[in-house]
Amino acid sequence: MGVWAPAVGxxxxxxxxxxxxxxxxxxxxMPMSDWSAANWLAVFVMWAVMMAAMMLPxxxxxVLCFAxxxxxxxxxxxTLFFVAAYLTLWAAFSGAATATQWxxxxxxxxxxxxxxxxxxxxxxxxxxxxxxxxxxxxxxCLSTCRSPLGFLMSDWRDGLxxxxxxxxxxxxxxxxxxxxxxxxxxxGGVMNIPWxxxxxVLVGIEKVAPRGLCQEDAxxxxxxxxxxxxxxxxx
Numbered sequence: 001m002g003v004w005a006p007a008v009g010x011x012x013x014x015x016x017x018x019x020x021x022x023x024x025x026x027x028x029x030m031p032m033s034d035w036s037a038a039n040w041l042a043v044f045v046m047w048a049v050m051m052a053a054m055m056l057p058x059x060x061x062x063v064l065c066f067a068x069x070x071x072x073x074x075x076x077x078x079t080l081f082f083v084a085a086y087l088t089l090w091a092a093f094s095g096a097a098t099a100t101q102w103x104x105x106x107x108x109x110x111x112x113x114x115x116x117x118x119x120x121x122x123x124x125x126x127x128x129x130x131x132x133x134x135x136x137x138x139x140x141c142l143s144t145c146r147s148p149l150g151f152l153m154s155d156w157r158d159g160l161x162x163x164x165x166x167x168x169x170x171x172x173x174x175x176x177x178x179x180x181x182x183x184x185x186x187x188g189g190v191m192n193i194p195w196x197x198x199x200x201v202l203v204g205i206e207k208v209a210p211r212g213l214c215q216e217d218a219x220x221x222x223x224x225x226x227x228x229x230x231x232x233x234x235x
Contacts, residue, residue, distance in 0.1 A: 014196065031112060047098055058145075066078075082164070089168055090174075114185070115186075128183065138177050
């Protein structure tokens with residue numbers, strides 16, 4: 001099942017929250033004014049679940065290659081550490097997003113539904129996201145995300161701690177190319193499932209086209225080829 005089972009689970013949680021907004025649990029994620037400790041926790045969990053739902057599908061090719069390599073080396077547990085580290089990085093982003101939501105809501109710039117109430121804020125976020133698409137940083141981070149084999153060859157680390165470091169490093173690359181798109185969640189709202197899905201598809205397309213996924217050389221090597229070492233590949 002790989003990353004797909006937890007991704008689907010996170011999407012189901014998001015959908016449940018969107019259609020049951022009058023439930024006590026969902027209400028905790030939409031504090032009106034003063035935030036209680038329960039509100040802070042609920043909003044953070046909401047952001048963390050949403051980031052997992054949006055980002056896990058996009059790293060499926062990387063996890064596939066990494067898992068196959070680890071299986072051949074008899075180190076299947078490394079894949080779990082890799083994914084856990086990746087999600088930890090996005091959990092840290094979720095904490096920052098929670099604090100940003102509180103600050104924006106305190107200034108009256110977003111509603112409790114986390115939808116921008118300011119044309120200036122919406123326009124600024126859209127401009128930032130649009131301009132960032134063409135920056136060297138975006139290009140550099142995206143090129144790494146698009147090449148699972150390239151990343152594994154350049155950033156391979158042995159052991160469980162090595163897998164954790166690799167997961168954090170790959171998470172930083174993903175964060176580097178996706179943070180501006182994630183900021184657009186404040187424009188459309190985090191309870192807006194079609195908006196979240198559209199951003200998720202955009203992230204996926206960026207990583208797949210024009211040279212994403214496991215390319216033919218990656219499929220012929222790390223994803224399918226038997227071998228003793230992680231890089232005994234035919235390039």
